[in-house]
Amino acid sequence: xxERAAAIDATAADWAARVDRGPLxxxxxxxxxxxxxxxxxxxxxxxxxxxxxxxFDRARxxxxxxxxxxxxxxxxxSRRRFLAGAGGLLAAGFAGAGVFALSRLNGRVATHxxxxxxxxxxxxxxxxxxxxxxxxxxxxxxxxxxxxIRGEALFDVAKDAARPFDVVAGPVRVRAVGTSFTVRILPxxxxxxxxxxxxxxxxxxxxxPVRLAADRAVTVAASRPLxxxxxxxxxxxxxxxxxxxxxxxxxxxxxxxAGEYARYTDRRIRIADPAVAAMRVTGLFxxxxxxxxxxxxxLSLDLKVTSEPDGLRLDPRS
Numbered sequence: 001x002x003e004r005a006a007a008i009d010a011t012a013a014d015w016a017a018r019v020d021r022g023p024l025x026x027x028x029x030x031x032x033x034x035x036x037x038x039x040x041x042x043x044x045x046x047x048x049x050x051x052x053x054x055x056f057d058r059a060r061x062x063x064x065x066x067x068x069x070x071x072x073x074x075x076x077x078s079r080r081r082f083l084a085g086a087g088g089l090l091a092a093g094f095a096g097a098g099v100f101a102l103s104r105l106n107g108r109v110a111t112h113x114x115x116x117x118x119x120x121x122x123x124x125x126x127x128x129x130x131x132x133x134x135x136x137x138x139x140x141x142x143x144x145x146x147x148x149i150r151g152e153a154l155f156d157v158a159k160d161a162a163r164p165f166d167v168v169a170g171p172v173r174v175r176a177v178g179t180s181f182t183v184r185i186l187p188x189x190x191x192x193x194x195x196x197x198x199x200x201x202x203x204x205x206x207x208x209p210v211r212l213a214a215d216r217a218v219t220v221a222a223s224r225p226l227x228x229x230x231x232x233x234x235x236x237x238x239x240x241x242x243x244x245x246x247x248x249x250x251x252x253x254x255x256x257x258a259g260e261y262a263r264y265t266d267r268r269i270r271i272a273d274p275a276v277a278a279m280r281v282t283g284l285f286x287x288x289x290x291x292x293x294x295x296x297x298x299l300s301l302d303l304k305v306t307s308e309p310d311g312l313r314l315d316p317r318s
Contacts, residue, residue, distance in 0.1 A: 003039065011035070012046040110134035111151070114264045114288070116242065121146075124158035125165065130184075130242050131264050152184035154196075154240055172220045175209075176200040182240060191220040196236045202226065238284065246284045247293075254279050254297060254314065261290040268311035269294045276303060276314055 015032055018024065024032065036042045111117050111129045118128045119135075123144060127135055133151025141163075146155070148169040157165045159178025167174040167183050172191040174183055179198025185191055193202050194217040202218055203209040210226045212218060215236050218228040231239070238248040247264075249257045255277035258269035267290045271277045279301050285293040294312040298305045306313040 003041075005041065008039070008042055012042065015046055107137040108134065110149075113266070116245075121158075123160060123163075126156045128154040128156075128243060130154075148183050148185060150185055152182060154180070154182045154243065156180045157198075171205050171222075173203045174200050175203070181212075189222075193218050193220065194231070194236060194239055196240065241284055242287060245287055247287045248284055249281050249293075250283060252281055253277060254281060254301075257281050257293070257297070261287070261293065264288070265290055266310065267291065268308070270308065270311060270313040271315075272313070273316055276301075276316055 015035070018028070032046075036046055109117065109119055109129065111131060111133050113132045116128065116130060118126060120126050121137065121144075122139070125144070127146060129135060130152040133153055134149040135153055136147045136149060138145040138147060143166055144160070144163050145166045145168060148167055153167075155165070155167055155176070157176050157178050157180065161177055165176045165178075167176075169183050169185050169191045170189060172183075172193075174181065174193055176198060179200055180196040181198075181200050182194045182196070183191065193200065193212060195212045195214050197214050199211055199213050201209040201211055202220065204220050204222075204226065207226075210218060210228060212228055215231045216228050217231055217239075218226050220226060238250065241248050247257075247260055249260065252260070254269075254271055258271060261267070261269055264287045269290055279297075281297055281301075285296070291312055294314060295305055297303065298314055302317055304315045304317050306315065
């Protein structure tokens, strides 16, 4: 059976960590060479892991009081998530991105427009902040809590049955024990929760919680009941493609796609015609290239492109 990419990334991250601790023995080097030679994907995964390790030095970011041996589950999960997240940041060329210990930032960290940042927590969990996002850590003896002040974040939670992990976003609380999920606050104060792995509970105020399993999502709004939906195959990974500097615009209208780009850049995509704004697009696009997206959309939808000082305008040809 074909080895899963996640398993390859996890093994590559472990090899990179072993190399960081010191030179490999001849036997270890031979083992690494044999592992990498068995599948061409493995060599690429190992190269990414080494690049991530060298650039960010994750061990120091976790803090002097973090001992990986005390958190074997956290170590396994965080290495895999770190490779998937921070490795993508390197590939996307985010010069300002990095990994930080949240406890060393007085419990609060934020990103500017266009930035993506991964933050290591003291328990082995991690938070990846999307563009224009702010979070605050409020850990206690019984509950690990992170407040999402604004924006969107991916939470990779180290398992600790004795201390649940809560994300608070306004009146919404998301509780997990050990899992991976995203929480996003929309401009109208609605909250979207999506689960990549495991199970979480989503609660609004004092209402009964809704349980979400992997590849499920729910939009929490004051005006309607909680109605979880099942994502299409690969939907969870596509929805978090921003970790690799990509935007999943599949099925969005041009107006919605322009709104997504406005989250990441000041380059504008303007659409005055309602019929053009309602046209739908398909695919993954670079978040740092709104002009490239607009020109590709114009080509596929037969639209006219007009350059403006701060962006592009899309209009009908006739």
